[in-house]
Amino acid sequence: MSDTLARDSRHLTFLRARERWKPAEIAFWFALVGVYFVFPTNLIFVSQILITGLFALSLDMILGYAGIVTLGHAAFFGIGAYAAGLMAAHGWHEPLSGLLVAGLAAGIAGYLSSFLLSRGGGDLTRLMITLGIGLLLFEVANSATKYTGGVDGLQGVEVGKLFGVFGFDLYGKTAYAYVLGIAFLLFAFTRSMMHSPYGLALRSMRENQTRALAIGIPISACLTNIYTIAAVIAGIAGALLTQTTQFVGIDVLSFQRSADLLIILIIGGTATLYGGFVGAAVFMLAQDRLSNLNPQYWLFWLGIILIVMTLYLRGGMLGGLSRLADLYRHWRNKERP
Amino acid sequence: MLTLEHVYAGYGEAIVIDDCSLTMDEGESIALLGRNGVGKSSLLLTVMGHTKVHRGSIRWCGQDLVKVPQHARARAGLGWVPQEREIFKSLTVEENLTVTALPGKWDLKSIYALFPRLQERRRNFGNQLSGGEQQMLAIGRALMLNPKLLLLDEPLEGLAPVIADELCVAIQRMIRNEGQSLILVEQHVEQALCLTHRAIVLERGRVVHNAQCPDLLGNLSVLEKWVGVRVAHP
Numbered sequence: 184m185s186d187t188l189a190r191d192s193r194h195l196t197f198l199r200a201r202e203r204w205k206p207a208e209i210a211f212w213f214a215l216v217g218v219y220f221v222f223p224t225n226l227i228f229v230s231q232i233l234i235t236g237l238f239a240l241s242l243d244m245i246l247g248y249a250g251i252v253t254l255g256h257a258a259f260f261g262i263g264a265y266a267a268g269l270m271a272a273h274g275w276h277e278p279l280s281g282l283l284v285a286g287l288a289a290g291i292a293g294y295l296s297s298f299l300l301s302r303g304g305g306d307l308t309r310l311m312i313t314l315g316i317g318l319l320l321f322e323v324a325n326s327a328t329k330y331t332g333g334v335d336g337l338q339g340v341e342v343g344k345l346f347g348v349f350g351f352d353l354y355g356k357t358a359y360a361y362v363l364g365i366a367f368l369l370f371a372f373t374r375s376m377m378h379s380p381y382g383l384a385l386r387s388m389r390e391n392q393t394r395a396l397a398i399g400i401p402i403s404a405c406l407t408n409i410y411t412i413a414a415v416i417a418g419i420a421g422a423l424l425t426q427t428t429q430f431v432g433i434d435v436l437s438f439q440r441s442a443d444l445l446i447i448l449i450i451g452g453t454a455t456l457y458g459g460f461v462g463a464a465v466f467m468l469a470q471d472r473l474s475n476l477n478p479q480y481w482l483f484w485l486g487i488i489l490i491v492m493t494l495y496l497r498g499g500m501l502g503g504l505s506r507l508a509d510l511y512r513h514w515r516n517k518e519r520p
Numbered sequence: 521m522l523t524l525e526h527v528y529a530g531y532g533e534a535i536v537i538d539d540c541s542l543t544m545d546e547g548e549s550i551a552l553l554g555r556n557g558v559g560k561s562s563l564l565l566t567v568m569g570h571t572k573v574h575r576g577s578i579r580w581c582g583q584d585l586v587k588v589p590q591h592a593r594a595r596a597g598l599g600w601v602p603q604e605r606e607i608f609k610s611l612t613v614e615e616n617l618t619v620t621a622l623p624g625k626w627d628l629k630s631i632y633a634l635f636p637r638l639q640e641r642r643r644n645f646g647n648q649l650s651g652g653e654q655q656m657l658a659i660g661r662a663l664m665l666n667p668k669l670l671l672l673d674e675p676l677e678g679l680a681p682v683i684a685d686e687l688c689v690a691i692q693r694m695i696r697n698e699g700q701s702l703i704l705v706e707q708h709v710e711q712a713l714c715l716t717h718r719a720i721v722l723e724r725g726r727v728v729h730n731a732q733c734p735d736l737l738g739n740l741s742v743l744e745k746w747v748g749v750r751v752a753h754p
Contacts, residue, residue: 386608397600
């Protein structure tokens, strides 16, 4: 699809204009670099936010852009986490190759399960299938205690030095730089993909499948591609969690993780690319603060936030922000004589 | 270019297109007429692969079309503008146009020349357009595929007369100036006959009359019999 477009330079100029990084985006990533220096004691927590944000980005690709609903996205996160964990626990300590293998394993699982999703059926079918796959994998990990450690988690994960030089330290400095670097690379890749004609094709598919078919978009192929790519990214996010915490708990595969992820993306805003990161930050900070306030009832507050946001803040935090920006622009234009 | 031979097609077991045959050459434009429910839209749907073909053959540029998947038909040069328009609401006008553009004489520049309103609205989202603008966008989006044949399903339906006239001018330009082949399904018989070269009248899913447009305009009894409308003599 993109090669035919590339021949027509007019389309390219239009798409390039969209692809240019906006100042706010550049500021976002520089701020994350700044965190390393400004909050050296919170790096572990921010790493976790970034990992969750990356995981939410992978959900955004399939839910926000392609419109595929899922309740089992943790399956790929978990596969990645266990793949990296098992490698590191069995003598292969190099982190980058661990990430690659984890992404590959999750990608294969994503590719295979995508065929179940493309067999027709509506959103409800997809919710049930993804939920089913998620539950299935959870129980597999739960019963294969010999390999996964079951509910006790996978012990003995030892991760070697990054590039053979930077060891993972107690304060999470290396871990933060590592997570930020990988998250940025994957984000830039996703961003360029979503701003390409392929991204437009996904959005058309979400809007109206019949129409998308009628203008020549091969829906099943698109679905398989994007589901596989999203699974790879989710797998890498899972592997990052394993490598930076040197432990794999069975909750990486839990239904709760899939459900939380959905909440995170909806809080942040779907089909915005940044929604996942913003949502992850809000969700995890809220979890942190609210559970300090009242450890047992934090979900109560989360429930209220979620209901209010879905009712009154369509498009999540980022949707709300962009509406505010529009209002401000409108007001400023009015003020001008 | 397009040949249908004894095609029986419909939805599930129900037959809507009943022994339909027609041929069409490149550069030709056809008005597809008939009463409500005779299968005009279904014929277009059949060409695009959205119905079940029970018997007969559909050939497109020498190739058997029946087994070709839906998305591949668009790539093979069939552009379809459905009655419902179906604009992608969350995409801007320009995004709607570029989503699957193929190289050829129709590009953003020539579409904007054909529909200047779309250029004015190019940053607007699909759901911020009037009915007429949506129709223009739907036609523009199909043209961006640079189709050899454009299928237009009641493009004038529900539009204000001024906008309908504007669209007619655009369709006329497509046919006369650009040599665009097209099949036009239309209830506004008179306008359709003035735009296209040839007319085909359908009745119960089959072709019952096939004539050059000027001849049909001069033969009001046929129109009254099959289309059921009185046409003021032009």
